[in-house]
Amino acid sequence: MGPNWVAFKTLFECLDLEVIVPDPTNRAAIKVGVKYSPEFVCFPFKATLGDFKNALDKGADTLVMAIDCGPCRFGFYASVQERLLRDMGYDNFNLIPLDQADLLQFHWVKSLEEISGLEGLAKYPKFVKAVMFFLKKAKLLADIQTAEGLFRAYERNQGDTTRTVKDLLNHLDQTNTLPELRKFQSFIKDAFRQLDVDKSRHPMRTAISGEIHISLEPYVNLDVRRKLGEMGVEIHQNLSLWDWITHKFHLNYHRKWLEHLSRPHVPMDIGGECVWVLGEYIDRSRGGFSGFVHCYPFTCMPEVTARTIITNKLKKMYDLPIIFFSFDEQSGQEGFRTRLEAFVDLMQSRREQMLKTQNITIEEISKKFYDSNGTKFFHECLKIIQNN
Amino acid sequence: MEATEKTAGTKIKVGIPRALHFYRYFPFWKKLLEELDVEIVLTTNTNKKIVEEGVTHGFGELCIPVKIYYGHVMKLIRENPALDFLFVPRYVSEVKESFFCPKFLSLPDVIKIIPKAPKLLNFEVNVKEFPIATAAVELAKQLGKSQSKGLNAYKKAQEYFNEYHKFLREGASVNHALRLVERDSPFTLPKKKHKGDIKFLLLGHAYNIFDTFINLDFQKKLRDQGVEVFTIENLPESIFKVPVIVNKRLRNYWIHEEEIMQSIRYFLTKGRKEIDGVVFLVSFACGPDSLISELIKRDMKVVGLPFLEIIMDEHSGEAGLLTRVESFVEMVRRKKRKLLELEAKQRIEADQKIDTSLV
Numbered sequence: 001m002g003p004n005w006v007a008f009k010t011l012f013e014c015l016d017l018e019v020i021v022p023d024p025t026n027r028a029a030i031k032v033g034v035k036y037s038p039e040f041v042c043f044p045f046k047a048t049l050g051d052f053k054n055a056l057d058k059g060a061d062t063l064v065m066a067i068d069c070g071p072c073r074f075g076f077y078a079s080v081q082e083r084l085l086r087d088m089g090y091d092n093f094n095l096i097p098l099d100q101a102d103l104l105q106f107h108w109v110k111s112l113e114e115i116s117g118l119e120g121l122a123k124y125p126k127f128v129k130a131v132m133f134f135l136k137k138a139k140l141l142a143d144i145q146t147a148e149g150l151f152r153a154y155e156r157n158q159g160d161t162t163r164t165v166k167d168l169l170n171h172l173d174q175t176n177t178l179p180e181l182r183k184f185q186s187f188i189k190d191a192f193r194q195l196d197v198d199k200s201r202h203p204m205r206t207a208i209s210g211e212i213h214i215s216l217e218p219y220v221n222l223d224v225r226r227k228l229g230e231m232g233v234e235i236h237q238n239l240s241l242w243d244w245i246t247h248k249f250h251l252n253y254h255r256k257w258l259e260h261l262s263r264p265h266v267p268m269d270i271g272g273e274c275v276w277v278l279g280e281y282i283d284r285s286r287g288g289f290s291g292f293v294h295c296y297p298f299t300c301m302p303e304v305t306a307r308t309i310i311t312n313k314l315k316k317m318y319d320l321p322i323i324f325f326s327f328d329e330q331s332g333q334e335g336f337r338t339r340l341e342a343f344v345d346l347m348q349s350r351r352e353q354m355l356k357t358q359n360i361t362i363e364e365i366s367k368k369f370y371d372s373n374g375t376k377f378f379h380e381c382l383k384i385i386q387n388n
Numbered sequence: 389m390e391a392t393e394k395t396a397g398t399k400i401k402v403g404i405p406r407a408l409h410f411y412r413y414f415p416f417w418k419k420l421l422e423e424l425d426v427e428i429v430l431t432t433n434t435n436k437k438i439v440e441e442g443v444t445h446g447f448g449e450l451c452i453p454v455k456i457y458y459g460h461v462m463k464l465i466r467e468n469p470a471l472d473f474l475f476v477p478r479y480v481s482e483v484k485e486s487f488f489c490p491k492f493l494s495l496p497d498v499i500k501i502i503p504k505a506p507k508l509l510n511f512e513v514n515v516k517e518f519p520i521a522t523a524a525v526e527l528a529k530q531l532g533k534s535q536s537k538g539l540n541a542y543k544k545a546q547e548y549f550n551e552y553h554k555f556l557r558e559g560a561s562v563n564h565a566l567r568l569v570e571r572d573s574p575f576t577l578p579k580k581k582h583k584g585d586i587k588f589l590l591l592g593h594a595y596n597i598f599d600t601f602i603n604l605d606f607q608k609k610l611r612d613q614g615v616e617v618f619t620i621e622n623l624p625e626s627i628f629k630v631p632v633i634v635n636k637r638l639r640n641y642w643i644h645e646e647e648i649m650q651s652i653r654y655f656l657t658k659g660r661k662e663i664d665g666v667v668f669l670v671s672f673a674c675g676p677d678s679l680i681s682e683l684i685k686r687d688m689k690v691v692g693l694p695f696l697e698i699i700m701d702e703h704s705g706e707a708g709l710l711t712r713v714e715s716f717v718e719m720v721r722r723k724k725r726k727l728l729e730l731e732a733k734q735r736i737e738a739d740q741k742i743d744t745s746l747v
Contacts, residue, residue: 038679038681038682040672040673040674041678041679041682042675069485069639070641071487071488071493071641071642072490072675073676073679076638076679079634079635079638080682080683082635083635083683087686265497266494266497268480268493270490270494271490272490274494298449299449299673299675300675301490301675302490305490307447307449308447308450309498311447312498312501312502326449
């Protein structure tokens with residue numbers, strides 16, 4: 001899932017394991033996935049199958065896959081993929097599922113034991129270190145994602161942010177001591193301070209949400225974050241590995257709030273991100289956003305439900321422009337770009353209309369928006385831009 | 389005014405769309421609602437108009453059964469403006485630690501936003517949280533009936549439903565049984581029993597197999613070819629007692645799929661000789677089936693049981709389907725004939741051996 005390999009790599013390296021990171025998802029991997037998968041299974045299945053084959057070809061002997069026991073297809077991934085890989089002729093591997101249904105039940109400790117082969121009391125210091133580093137890095141990844149979404153809309157030279165993020169990811173991957181990790185947040189800020197930004201801009205603000213794999217993996221979602229950012233749109237994305245893990249530890253109050261918002265429309269978790277997408281849509285429309293992007297894999301059951309409810313009901317109630325992208329292996333770049341451009345145009349004209357009719361200046365809109373949105377780190381980044 | 393009219397003797401009218409869970413739970417619903425003094429309004433069988441309406445309302449990526457459900461609901465709303473309630477149950481889990489497909493979990497939520505939809509009767513089957521009897525009591529409350537009446541209705545409905553299942557296990561087809569239930573007639577097997585030289589197991593969700601429009605009357609097509617067809621509902625209860633282990637770490641959590649896998653496991657192991665082929669009807673974009681059918685296909689290859697997977701959507705063409713079915717039946721028949729010939733030959737040879745040894 002996008003840059004999250006950094007966090008998972010630490011998790012297993014701290015357990016004295018050698019980690020083989022598959023190539024970033026690419027055309028070849030997806031081709032393999034499509035060839036061996038069932039025809040209309042959802043797209044993350046195909047992409048991850050391709051990644052697994054790539055890792056096995058590179059010499060991995062143990063694969064780790066997250067599983068769930070929810071109502072959607074995700075729970076079946078690990079076992080069906082194992083079967084497919086064995087039928088493809090790979091015999092010497094072990095696929096270990098990492099149960100993420102409820103992290104407070106600590107099933108994952110057992111999985112970690114199995115993966116690392118460590119036993120007895122001596123394992124615990126290592127486990128604590130691994131999990132601590134994993135969580136730290138996941139949080140830092142989320143921070144990088146936040147800063148990236150903001151800075152790209154303000155950068156003068158297109159591509160600066162992308163380069164900075166790439167450097168930061170490599171640097172984060174190399175950082176393996178606790179003091180350095182503690183200081184890493186200010187390191188991120190320093191790196192972004194170097195950018196040449198144009199603070200006189202007033203970008204549109206868009207939220208991205210949807211199925212977690214699709215939203216986070218840039219190859220699969222045709223790099224929607226970068227493309228929108230380069231059109232001068234500020235990206236706000238709550239969805240990240242950190243967000244998901246804190247939710248599974250029952251500590252994510254933001255998600256609880258989103259659940260509360262969506263309860264009148266869907267009263268229970270039906271798998272995927274359906275409930276939170278609905279909640280986020282409502283939340284964002286109240287927060288003064290200019291648009292919403294919903295990404296999901298083709299035929300994803302929960303997200304399709306979310307889409308039905310948004311198009312038929314919520315859109316009329318909350319009036320926030322939304323664009324849906326359903327991704328599979330057939331996605332085309334140019335059509336995608338055209339749709340994005342049209343969407344940005346739509347947001348632009350809506351804002352102009354608002355400025356005309358409601359008699360407020362653009363500075364007031366921005367102030368109102370930033371007062372009610374963004375985390376602490378986000379506001380710190382904002383200050384960097386304003387003081388530049 | 390309306391309330392006084394209701395008390396004067398007219399029954400509450402509740403609409404049930406003839407789609408999705410109708411084919412699985414209708415006898416239960418019927419008894420339950422009738423015990424609560426409710427008049428049931430059913431839609432007709434699925435036809436082209438209903439499908440078209442559903443397809444225009446639901447958007448492209450939904451699976452065809454849900455689109456058809458939309459069509460039925462729209463028809464109900466349009467043709468019966470006097471409808472008091474719409475019965476759209478929410479099936480979450482019927483057995484502990486299991487789920488239905490996410491689309492069933494959120495079915496009432498997507499139906500209630502249809503324009504002009506009447507109020508929905510809330511009937512939530514969620515064994516994880518509370519027993520079904522509680523749901524029945526809730527249902528009675530919404531209809532203005534007492535708690536004991538709700539409980540009684542539930543008991544009676546459950547009895548009737550068990551009886552219905554017993555009848556199915558005797559070999560009646562679901563369509564026949566549902567027809568009897570609708571007419572309130574007693575359960576009797578049809579006089580003319582269909583016989584064929586080869587036996588097929590027809591797999592799939594009830595709403596795919598028994599909705600004769602969506603699958604272009606697939607059962608009749610098979611019968612015309614001289615094939616004896618039976619479905620999961622006709623199998624003995626003992627098959628469904630032990631859960632299937634796909635993988636030592638995976639617990640299958642979809643209840644329909646679990647039944648499909650259980651019946652398949654039976655025919656892959658003990659009941660291998662009982663059938664000659666398996667046909668699996670899958671609707672396009674069906675989430676659970678996309679993975680299950682893959683697993684089954686791979687199992688079938690190992691055992692060597694003929695297997696045909698047919699994917700249906702609203703564009704199904706009759707001619708192409710017929711060709712596929714015919715060729716599949718022909719293939720299975722030839723295979724069986726060869727097998728029989730081979731067996732006969734072996735028997736003769738064995739007999740000769742005995743003869744020679746005697747001499």
